[in-house]
Amino acid sequence: MTFEEQWNQFVDKCLHCRACDLADSRQHVVVWRGGIRAPLMILGEGPGADEDRLGKPFVGRSGKLLDLLLSSFGFEEKDYHICNIVKCRPPGNRVPTQEEAARCRSLLAEQLRLVRPSVYLLMGGTAYKYFTGSDLGITKVRGQWIETNGCYVLPTFHPAFVLRDPRNKTLLWQDFAAVRARLEELGFLPPLKV
Ligand code: URA
Helix, strand or coil: CHHHHHHHHHHHHCCCCCCCCCCHHCCCCCCCCCCCCCEEEEEECCHHHHHHCCCCCCCCCCHHHHHHHHCCCCHHHHHHEEEECCCCCHHHHCCCCCCHHHHHHHHCCCCCCHCCCEEEEECCCHHHHHHHHCCCCCCHHCCCEEEEEEEEEEEEEEEEHHHHHHHHHHHHHHHHHHHHHHHHHHCCCCCCCC
């Protein structure tokens, strides 16, 4: 099977998933946006109302800020793969439960195997918690790289958190600069021209 066929099969599996109750209330299963085989994976929590309606992650207010950060640091669509801990919207934008995250985990694991990123950016406490299994708060761990199996993982704030409290804006920008520098160091991106 070609890579494209494998990817299409994976997406199809996501679209038909009924592993948890979120399937009952969703409009769309939100799988990804950006490149498919990309060096950077950006992980959020779960789709909100806009994402559920449009079937793509980070297309609302948080997505606008994310896109501004990505374009400011010279990222092109092929460089990143944006997805979430859960692929269906938790009603009322509540945080996904442990059980929902666990049921979505095998699809996310398959996604990681196909995308094969070298750098992960975990946006927000929920992405950090469910990706690493750690209960530490995001303010404690943000900006600190974790090295695991030859990959680099950076927890940072969720854009929605920064929109609510702009005092944290500088730290989010700092973390995007660190991700850009890491990808340059690994040879995935050329030095950014300013
Ligand atoms: N917030 C998230 O965590 N993910 C999205 O896709 C949109 C908003």
